[in-house]
Amino acid sequence: MTLGSAPTLDDVAREANVSRSTASRAINGGDRVSPEAQAAVDAAVARLGYTPNRAARSLVTRRTDSIALVVPEPDTMMLTDPFLTGVLRGVTDGIAGTDLQLVLLLNRVDEAPGRIARYLGSGHVDGAIIASAHERHQLEAALTRSHLPAVFVGRPFGEMSHHFVDVDNVEGSRLATQRLVERGCRRIGTVTGPQDMSAGIDRLHGFRETLAAAGLPSEAVAHGDFTAVGGGEAAARLLDEHPDLDGIFAASDLMAEGVLRTLHSRGKRVPDDVAVVGFDDLGVAQHTTPRLTTVHNPVVATTMAATATLLGLLAGAPVPAAPQIFTPYLVEGESA
Amino acid sequence: MTLGSAPTLDDVAREANVSRSTASRAINGGDRVSPEAQAAVDAAVARLGYTPNRAARSLVTRRTDSIALVVPEPDTMMLTDPFLTGVLRGVTDGIAGTDLQLVLLLNRVDEAPGRIARYLGSGHVDGAIIASAHERHQLEAALTRSHLPAVFVGRPFGEMSHHFVDVDNVEGSRLATQRLVERGCRRIGTVTGPQDMSAGIDRLHGFRETLAAAGLPSEAVAHGDFTAVGGGEAAARLLDEHPDLDGIFAASDLMAEGVLRTLHSRGKRVPDDVAVVGFDDLGVAQHTTPRLTTVHNPVVATTMAATATLLGLLAGAPVPAAPQIFTPYLVEGESA
DNA sequence: TTGTATGCGTTATCAC
C-alpha cells in the first residue's frame, strides 16, 4: 500500500497476519474462519479504512452491485410529478441496508430511442426498476431479450411475463367515481391519464365500469397527460362539450389541480356546481382550493415492494407467483 | 465466447484477426492503428454486439466512469421541490454524449450521518455534484479530505476551496424586494429559506440590503424551510407579529404558495392588501392564484454548468479561476 | 480452518 492509494486486500491480509484468501473470507460473511482470524481481519480493516474495490469484485463475481431506476419519461413536465418523488424514495429506502448502488436512467431531451434499452442490455447493472413506462418505449421487449432481472412499477402492457407491482387502479377509480355517484352527481365526466400507460388505461376502465353499474352515461371523457396544465385543458374541452357536467373524476391529483383551476375560471363552484375527485394523494391534494377529495396511491410502499422483489430475484429467490397489488382508499377532502 | 455470456475483447480480436492489443487500441480512440485494422475491429464489434466490460476497464484505468449526484436532503417534503427536478435534468443533460453513469445519492430516512461522505471517499465514483447542501451535513470537509473532484450547485459554506456554480441569490432577492418597494409597499416582510443553506442566507441578505437602501425597516423576518407548508406557517407568524404588512418576499415559490394560502385564509387580498414576490420560477409560479410574480432561477443551466466543470476536472482541465454565477431576472405575475 | 494458485476482461508497457 503506497501512500495516497487505497488499501487493498493484500494490505489487510498483511496487517492481520493471514493470507489474502482468509482475509477475503472474513470480509465476505466470515464463513470458515476462526474467531481469531476474523477478529484480526476486522481490526485490520478498521485500522486501514479498507473498502473493497468494487471493480475488482465485479470482475470476478460477475455482478455490478448496482441496479437501475428507469424513468423513460420524455416530458419535462412529468418529472415534477410527485409520483417520481415517491418512486425515488421507495427505491432508496428499498435498498437501504444493502450496498447496492442506484443508477438513475432518465430519458434525455431529444435523444434517440434505444439508449436505455441498450444500456440495460449491456450488463452494466444487475437489475432494474422500471417506472412510468409508456407503451412506445418498447422496453419490455428489450428486457425480455436481455434476461435482465427487472420489476415494473405499474403493470406493463405486453405478455404478462414481466414482474410487476401495482396499485389497483381499477378499484381506485371505482372508489373515486362511486363517491361522485353517491354524492348525487348524474352527469359525470373524467379527465384521463395517457392511454399508452397502464395507469391511464386502468383508471378509465374503473370509471366506465362504475358508471355502467350505476346506470349512468360515461361518454364525457377527455384525455390528459398527468400534468396540471394538461388536466386544465382537458377540463376545458370536457366542459365545452358537456356544459351540464356535475362531477369530474381526474385520474391524477396534478390534473385535478388543473381541473379546479378551469372550473374556477369558468365560475363553477366546487363542489356545489361540479364535484371533483382526484387520484394519488401525494401531497398536492391538501394544497388545492378547495382541498381535494382523492384516492390514496401508496407509491412508496409499491415501489419498496418492487425493490424487494428485485432484490429477491437477484438473490435467486423463487419467483413470486403473482404480482403484488396494493389497495387504494378514498381520502376525504372538500371537493366532493 | 460461450453461449449466453457477453463477448469479450478476445472475441473481437479473434473475429477481426488482430491481437487483443490492437483491438483495444482501435476501440479506444484508434491511435496507432492502421485503417484496415480499425475497419476490421469496427466490423467485429458491430457483428458481435460487443460492449467493453466496465469493471475490467475500471480495474486498470482506476476510473469508474460514473459520477454521483448528491442530494443530502433529509426532509421528504424537500424532494418534491421542483429544484431537484431541475438539478436532475441539468446533470442528465450535462452528461449526455459521455458514457458516464449517474449514481444518485439521496439521504435515506433515519439514517446515520456519514454514509454519503464515506461512499464518496471510497473511490466508487470519479466525481460528484452536490446539490442542496446543508451546513450540518459536513460534506465539505469530507470532500476536502478525499480529494474527490466535486462541484457544488450553490455556494458552499466553509473555505472557498470548493468548486461551485450558483445563481446570484443576493441579486435575485434584491430584484424581488425592489419590486415590492417600487410598487409602493412600505411594511415589507420576508419568509426566508433555511439559514443553514447558502441560498437561504443569501436571499435574506439581498432582502435586508435592499430595504436598508430604500430606508425601510427589515425586521419582519420569519424562517421557512423551502416547503409550501413551512412557508404558510411562517407567513402566519409574520402576520401575527406584523399585522400591517403590505408586502412579502418569499425566498422560494413553494413557500410563496403557502404564503398565498395563509393570506387567503386571513381574508387578505393579493396584491391589493399584501403584495407577494417569490423566487424560482420553476413551474409553480404560473399555477398559483393569483399568478405569482417571481424571480427566475436558471437551475438547469446552473447545474449543466456545474456538470461541465466537473467533466473538465475529470479530464484534467485547468481549474476555472472563479465560480460561474448566473444572473436571475424578474418574471411578471399578478401578485406584485 | 487455512493458504496457494488461478482467472475475471481490460489497458499499458515495451519490445519488435
Place this chain on the structure above:
DNA sequence: GTGATAACGCATACAA
C-alpha cells in the same frame, strides 16, 4: 503499427 505480457484487486476451487 503491432502483439506478447504484465498488472489491476478480488473471490474461489482445491490442496493441505
